[in-house]
Amino acid sequence: MSVTDGESCILSCSITAEFFNSQPSRKVTWKNAELRxxxxxxxxxxxxxxxxxxxxKYxxxxxVVHKKFIKEGKATINFPxxxxxxxxxxxxxxxxxxFLKTMYVKMAVQGSEPKVDIRARLLSNKEKSIDEVSPVTVKDLNKLSDKHQKNASPLSGNNDTTPKTRKRNSSDVRNIKNSKRKRSLVMELSPNLLTEEQKVVVQAALNGKNIFFTGSAGTGKSHLLRQILGVLPPDVTVATAxxxxxxxxxxxxxxxxFAGVGTGKASVQQCxxxxxxxxxxxxxxxxxHLIMDEISMVDGRFFEKLERVARAVRGNDKPFGGIQLILCGDFFQLPPVSREYADYDKSRKATFCFQSSAWEKCQLESYELQEVHRQRDPEFVSILQNIRIGRVTEEISERLTxxxxxxxxxxGILATRLCSHTKDADQINQSRLVELQGEGKTFTALDSDIQLASYLDRATPVASELVLKVGSQVMLVKNLDVTKGLVNGARGVITKxxxxxxxxxxxxxxxxxxxxxxxxxxxxxVGGVTLTRRQIPxxxxxxxxxxxxxxxxLDCVEMSLSRVFEAGQAYVALSRARALKSLRIIDFSASQVRAHPDVLRFYARFRRALRERLACQPVAIPRRLV
Structure with missing residues (x-):
């Protein structure tokens, strides 16, 4: 199975049909249906x-289409x-x-096609076969754009002729909103393309294989993971990290x-x-389908315990009880922290997932993303690739110094200081906030369950209580408008x-x-419960x-690496910057840059196996994944 252009006109899903032509109304559900x-x-x-x-056929x-829950794989089409x-x-x-975008475009441009008169319809051969709708073309988009321009309100965009002194009435506001909505729909129709190497990974996931994909910082691992989530049926897919x-x-x-085993400290039987x-x-x-993001930070002992739990509770002796695994992460970045031993036996260090017997059992098909998207400067990319494996030449040292x-x-925007310890970062933020003049303004989060505020503190990037003053250095923690640069990590300062x-x-x-x-x-x-938090991002x-x-x-970042204490920590810090010119290192020392020897050996084996597999079994790349 592959996701190609034509499949924007076909959708596999579950369907519940509700018929209102009888009293009472009648409902019928089919788990496996195909819409075309x-x-x-x-x-x-x-x-x-x-x-x-x-x-x-209808x-x-x-x-009328209701798509409020489209992110959950749900929508409703009403035929009044x-x-x-x-x-x-x-x-x-x-x-x-x-599918819904294609349906919208085809319906919107249908009025521009020549109509067939009633006589021709009566004389036609009714047994003639039907045709499948073609994917959206550039011609369709041009028609749609022209249609919206003709119907655009004179109060929208650059054509706004409303006197600035006159207050807009509710009709004006409604017209502007409709115009903006139409323009946004046209903009959304451009496909979210994947690179060729990303398409191969998505295809492997669709083929039902257990896969592990990795890549250096900025190669689009998170973006690829979201694309994979988008092509798998949501009711039977669990995304974890x-x-x-x-x-x-x-x-x-x-x-x-998800596992329901708490911290995982208990024995296998108790878990x-x-x-x-x-x-x-x-x-x-x-x-x-079980997705595990940031797999590099999962302890190997816990991973092995989880595999045994999966087989037992599912009553299936296949690896992970027959669940398809999709693992993502970079073992050259932050290593795992073992919850199982950290509290009472600090001498027992965490192990990597690839060191567990469960890793071999799962027979993962592995991929490595090579194309870096975060940094565009070839020199900086080369420096980061060397830092990633713990290699620091004299030239690199001089360039970073x-x-x-x-x-x-x-x-008025200052560089963000990256600290090796969380408590150091918190202390700096609080002391600098106190130094600012004026009253602080407190923003309290609105949680769906206030009893679980501490859980939401850990699960979301925003705190339950945020105190700000004019002059506060802040970071945006959610994508608001990618085209304008208002993205997760964008830096700014409070002006008023x-x-x-x-x-x-x-x-x-x-x-x-x-x-x-x-x-x-x-x-x-746990248990499918959905929690929400509303807070200033x-x-x-x-x-x-x-x-x-x-x-x-990060747009502008400053760092001191003198207190780095983990392998990969210096690489994570350095790779947050977009370019060398947006980075300042206060006390660079080559001795602080190191890669874990076990990780180096793993990637040497991993790449050798990857070359052998690709040489024996070339992978066919689909033309385009939507």
């Missing part, structure tokens, strides 16, 4: 519903004239989004929470008993608070001054810990 966009010889657009023993005219409602569920999210914040970024749950609780057991048995003279401060609502106004390095409003984070907890950014910076891209 088709046309008849008169170019009328239909939705074909192919069921195990039945195929129906004219796409006057329909036919008194029918189709409830779509368990659809791969990216395919569902692509080793930390709460990493899990939140992919809309998942921590690995420990099996904990995982056999009804609400946890249901999740284990329903899961067919020279960054001490970089002037990063601009427009809005008169209405008191929201902080931030001047960013991207030369924008923007009022920041509360955003919502959705977190999945900012953090104090005079300082940040290296551990919490993993996955971020």
């Amino acid at each position: 966009l088709i046309r008849n010889e008169f170019r009328d657009l239909f939705l074909e519903v192919k069921l195990p023993k039945l195929t129906n 004219l796409l005219k006057g329909i 004239e036919q008194k029918l409602m189709l409830l779509i569920s368990n659809a791969p999210t990216s395919q569902l989004f692509s 080793s930390t709460g914040v990493a899990a939140c970024q992919i809309g998942g749950i921590t690995l420990h929470s 099996i008993q904990q995982a056999s609780r009804p609400n946890v057991l249901q999740g284990w048995r329903r899961c067919r 020279a960054t001490l003279s970089n002037q990063l401060e601009e427009g 608070f809005t008169p209405e609502g008191g929201n902080p106004v931030v001047r960013f390095k991207a030369k924008l001054e923007v009022p920041i409003r509360a955003e919502k984070w959705v977190v999945k907890a 900012l953090r104090l950014a005079w300082a940040f810990s290296i551990h919490k910076s993993q996955g971020l891209t």
Whole structure:
């Protein structure tokens, strides 16, 4: 199976059909259904519903689409004239989004096609076969754009003729909102392309193989993971990560929470008993695809214990009880921290997952992403690749030492200091906040369950309480507008608070001054419970810990590496910067740069096996994954 251009017109999902042409209304559910966009010889657009023993088609005219839960693989198509409602569920999210976009475009441009008169319809051969709808083309997009421009309100965009002194009425506002919505729909139609190496990984995931993909910082591992999540059926796919914040970024749950075994300190038998609780057991048995992000930070002993638990609770002796594993991470970055032994036996260090017997059992098909997207400067990329494996030449040392003279401060925005210890970063932030003049303004998070505020503190990148002052150095912790540079990690400074609502106004390095409003984070907890937190998407950014910076891209960063204590920590810190000119190292020393010897040996074996596999079995690359 592959996801190609034409499959934006086909969708595999579960369907519940609700018929309103009888009293009471009647509901029928099919777990396996296929939706297809088709046309008849008169170019009328239909939705074909192919069921195990039945195929129906419905004219796409006057329909209403509800897509509030599209991120959960759900949508509803209402056919008022036919008194029918189709409830779509368990659809791969990216395919569902692509399918609905294609349906929208084809319906929107249908009016521009020549109409067939009634006489021609009566004389036609009704048995003539139907045609499948073609994917969206550039011609379709041009038609759609022209149609929106003709129908655009004179109050929208550059054509706004409303006098500046006149207050807009509700009709004006509604027209502007509709115009913006139409423009955004047109913009969203451009496909989210993957690189050729990323397509191969997605194809392997679709083929049901256990896979592990890795790559240096900035190669798009998180982006690729989200694409994989988008092509798998959500009801049987579980996204997990080793930390709460990493899990939140992919809309998942921590690995420990999903497993239902607490910290994993207990024996295997006790862990099996904990995982056999009804609400946890249901999740284990329903899961067919298990994603683990930041696998490098998962302790090898815990990974092995988890594999044994999976086999026991699922009653299946295949590795991980027959669940497909999709693992992602870079073992050259931060190593695992063992929850099992950290409290009472600090001499027992954590092990890597690849050192466990379970790793070999799973027969993972491995891939390494090579193309770096975060840094564009070839010199800096080369330096980081050497730092990653613990190699520091005299030339590299001189180049990094020279960054001490970089002037990063601009427009009142200071460089973020990366610290090796979290408590150091917290202390710097609080002391600098106290030094600022004026009253602090407190923003309290609105949580769906205040009893679980501490859990949400760990699972989301925002605190339950945030104190800000004018002049506070802050960092954006959520993508608000990628095209304008308002992305996770963007740096800025508080310039004022809005008169209405008191929201902080931030001047960013991207030369924008923007009022920041509360955003919502959705977190999945044990037993399928969904928690939400609404909070201002900012953090104090005079300082940040290296551990919490993993996955971020920082506009201007300063670091002291003298207290680095883990292998890979210096590499993580350095790779947060976009370029050498946006980086300042206070006390660079080559002795602080090191890679774990076990990781070096693992990657040597890994790359040798990868070359042998690719030489024996060339992988066919699909033309384009949507």
